[in-house]
Amino acid sequence: MPDVWGLAAIGAKFALYLSILTSAGTVMTALLFRLDHHKDFALKFALLGLVATILTFALRGAVLTGDVSGMSDPEILGLLWSTPVGTALALRIGGLALLILGLFIARSGLWLSAFGGILAIWSFDHVGHVSGRDTTLLDIALTFHLIALAVWIGILTPLKRLASTQETWPKAADVGHRFGVIASFTVPLLIVAGGYMGVILTGSTAAFFGTGYGxxxxxxIILVAxxxxxxxxxxxxxxxxxxxGDPRAAKHLSHSINMEWLVVLAVLGTTATLTSVLTLPT
Structure with missing residues (x-):
């Protein structure tokens, strides 16, 4: 059972994943599918992302000192700033700031927001288990994995909103169909990227089944299935x-999206645990 700092780290990392992937995914899907009503939703999660980013960084200081003083100790935080943890902090704050700025720019703002979201996602290459492996292919696999997941998360709420009223059912069907076409190509690559990372990080079948990490x-994997x-x-x-034109399909689609959100939250919670308190098999 993780100690109090471990539990805090899991909670902060969960909020970090949820906020960055949701805000980035929302602006990317708005750009891809020309969706409206994305600004407030993306803004809320981007602001949550800034809070989670700072909290995650401060908790690193607490872990180093073993008490809450490390969260505000200038010497400890300065030491962290000079490490890849500081690089990730800068990328997240910079990326989320660009995402938020883009939301208030009329014409090319979505492009800026999407770039900021990708920058924030790229920060995960600099810390965690993947960062310890000097493998470019692994970095590419992780970035693609997270971007694909962000787009998947980003389409859920707009699609449910469109399916909620009869007037927008045709738009919901069109967006859902177009997303399905894209998913036909990206989901197999998402699975391959996830499988590749799992094999590289665990190292062996025995480690995969015989350790807490595995x-x-x-x-x-079961949740993703x-x-x-x-x-x-x-x-x-x-x-x-x-x-x-089946009116029952809209209701079924909304229920399915609710279930997808629950599974996504479970996936992110499991991922937060994997990257916060569990160590790689040796």
Missing amino acids: QALILK GLLMLAAANKLRFIPNLRA
Whole structure:
């Protein structure tokens, strides 16, 4: 069982993943599918991301000193600033600041916001288990993995909003169909990237099944499999039925999206645990 600092680290990392991926995914899907009503949603999660970023950094100081004083100790925080942890902090703050700025720019703002979101996502390459491996392919796999997940998260709320009223059902069906086409290419790559990272990080089948890290990774795989099943139901049944004008399909799609959100939260919670308190197999 993690101690109080471990639990705090898991909570902060969960908030960090949720806020960065949701805000970045929201602006990227708004750009890809020309969606409206994204500004307030993206802004809320970007602001949460700034808070989570600072809290995560400060908690590193507390872990080093073993008490709450490390969260505000200038010497400790200055030491952290000179490490990759400081680089990640700068990328997250800079990226989220650009994302927020872009939300208030009328014409090219979404492009700036999307760039800021990708910059914030790229910060995860600089800290954590992947950062300890000097492998460019692993860095690329992680960045693609997170961007693909961000786009998946980003489409959920707009799609549910469009499916909530009869007037926007055609738009919901169109957006869902177009996202399904993109997912047909990106999801297999997402699975390959995740599998590649799992093999590289665990190192062996025995480590995969016989360690806490490996078991948590198995749980994450099971959750992702459930997410894929829900997505398949959307693509193969609910979206086609909605395009055909079936009013029941909109309700089924909304329920499916609610389930997807629950599974996404579980995936992010498992990932936060993996990257906060569990160590790689040796």
